[in-house]
Amino acid sequence: MTNETQVGVLRERVAQIFPALQSDLEALVRIPSVSAAAFDQAHVAAGAQAVAELLAGAGLPEVQVLRANKPDGTPGAPAVVARRPAPEGAPTVLLYAHLDVQPPGDPAAWNTDPFTPTQVGERLYGRGAADDKAGIVAHLGALRVLGDELGCGVTVFVEGEEEDGSPSFRAFLEEYRDLLAADVIVVADSTNWKIGVPALTTSLRGLVDGYVEVEVLEHAVHSGMFGGAVLDAYTVLARLVATLHDDGGDVAVAGLVTAPEPLVDYAEDALRADSSLLDGVALVGTGSIAGRLWSKPALAVIGIDATPTAQASNTITPRAKAKLSMRLAPGQDPAAAAEALGEHLVKNAPFGARVTWTTKETGKAFLAPGDSAAMAAARWAFATAWGTDPVDIGVGGSIPFIADLLEVFPDAAILVTGVEDPDSRAHGANESVHLGELQKVVLAEALLLSRVAQGL
Template sequence: MTNDSTTPAGPTPAGSPLTTDPVEPLRTRTAREFPRLRADLEDLVRIPSVSNAEFDQAHVAASADAVAALLRDAGLDDVQVLRVDGPDGRPGAPAVVARRPAPAGAPTVLLYAHHDVQPPGDDAAWSSAPFEPTERDGRLYGRGAADDKAGVIAHLGALRVLGDDLGVGVTVFVEGEEEIGSPTFLPFLTAHRDELAADVIVVADSSNWRIGVPALTTSLRGLVDLEVEVTVLEHAVHSGMYGGPVLDAVTLLARLIATLHDDAGDVAVAGLASAPDPTVDYDEAALRADASVVEGAQLAGTGPLTARLWTRPALSVIGLDAPSVTRASNTLTPTATAKLSLRIPPGQEPAAALAALREHLYAHAPLGARVTVRDGELGRPFQSPQDSEAMRAARWAFAQAWGTDPVDVGVGGSIPFIAELLEVYPDAAILVTGVEDPDSRAHGIDESVHLGELERVVLAEALLLDRLARDARG
């Protein structure tokens, strides 16, 4: 879809200067600008910018160029597409950095999003083509429509809506490899430390509580993963000849995995920490529907659902190497391997959690089988201050945009680069905001964004930037 030719290019004209109360003028500007923003989102979704190396990386480069063009159109003159090499010497994916200097005495705000997307999976399983944006019942469907090209549009929209009334310095940083773990993120920050320095960092890559109720993400679980291998034989042997006194490696691996949780489904690894329970809870019926839990399956663990999702450890088997059913022979499998993913709450050090899990696996070697652990990725958890100046401004902006106060939420998933942002910019205030909702199905089939909610996100960010500017002026 092309942009409406009747809509002027460039930033939204300021029109009448913002009054003491900017809410209604900015609401009007947002509504006027939103059709063009939606068209821009559709154009971005059409670019299959999957950062997984098995896909054509020319599309990721095209996506970066498209984002850069949009930011220039929004009135930012200093726009670059940049790459750095990773620790292994391989070049990173293209990131877009666009800047407008701060007026005297005003803060600088870094606006983060990412333009790369997950693989679509089975195209035939989608209700409409994954890279052809399609509206149904007020939602725009397509890979990346929510995660995180809607985040790009949130930043773009706030800049257009404010136009010449933008009273803060802005740096827009749109990454191109978040969906593959941001392998060059820290080298990128190091190489461009001065260009990306900011007083406030807004990360538009999280979720709202539900449609009509905004959220500020105040905590994120960290990540530890590893592979555990169980070996019982030097080579496969006939199951009829040796089965009985010798258990196969798959059975022994299953016995080892079974020690990771107690009978209630809580993680049973000594040395893992929990954070305090959240003040809000998740309706069980809503969680079961959102997670597509099959009828009759019980939920695991004890305590509030939000605690189980946000502030307690969670341990999952996310991969298994063993003979497939179609290729199985009548032999005892000598070796089997599982990949474990451990989510850790704020307050837990990833290295300590890894050590605790590794010790548990060795201590519970089944029937003396040989256990080998191979360490994987580590990601730090995040806990934001609840009452910073930036947080107060965000709460006000969200309440104005939605007409209801935002909910403080945690996210069970990890955004490891936030810890890296804090490492490089320890004095910056980080706000994690949302463009998704529980029906967005980020990473899944039929990913979508609610268009009404996206419009509110744009308004909220414009109000936030305006409030930060006004607070600085006193």
């Protein structure tokens, strides 16, 4: 179904069913399916059941809620696998999304309740409205639009622990390999270029995170009695963290890879607006802005264990700990990057302080071929849905499980598509999805499935 008349039919169908899709998205947002261990995991299970019911209602005859074990042997979060087997000789497409969400954070930072979906203008606000319950709705909408005209096999895989690092993901792929095998895999968990301009994500940075701890004393001591000769661990940690970047703001860890510059750039005014950078605060790093975000390593302190100021006593703190998150350029081996970071921290220990680095999580970068048949089909689908050609982009964030998909299904073509836009604020307060863009995503996915059914 790809001629102009048929495209018009699909476009009209999407418009007709979109109010119901929005209602389904709002119902999913109301489920506080936070996968972090500190939150009630019954909500994740409820989210999985709700997704299973929606997919069964979309005409998929095989729907299961399944689990696999984490590396420590404990059960992973529930995941939904819904299938319609391919007609004889037709390809199969695996549609991925995740139902779990990030913690809501400080309620005071939200303009609306995080788990009460609220429409303001063309945007729907709520935790998970964009990341990634909109991805679930995109798959659901494409299936409803095509109905019995779906000419290929489809498997929908919606996991429940992506925001917690997907600890059982690899085991799940291996245990249910036969259920999940596909010719094309669509990961609906990325972003578009801007409102009105779609994007295909062709690269993602890899990830290393972990903890650095400094120790200077066996126990706390009086700051007046010993201050001046003994430096507190917080100050030592601050001096150590300051060595991670050079004076221009580039990462100063030796041995890290830099990928080629992107073909498109990111305008400074757009970056400032999208990131909410305060007036007067300078950008850091060298090279193009897009290169800094997609093709070079980045390193951030994302947490510090510290005594609250209200509880502080006049003592010299004996130890301090920070969590570091390092993003890796495509082509970088995560194990080598973790080792390089650890070596840098130990080598640059201020004043002989004891420094310990512990790697927590690693993830490989992703670099997609830009000229595959699946990519060509996706470009056509996106251009048709939006009326403008998609932009090939990198994303500074990481989706480490894509490496697992590539290893378990090496012959599958992987497409990373977007449901978000630069103002979606995924993971932050006031997360939202632009409803007009989501409607285009539904149409684009329906068109893509139609094109794949005809053969790549």
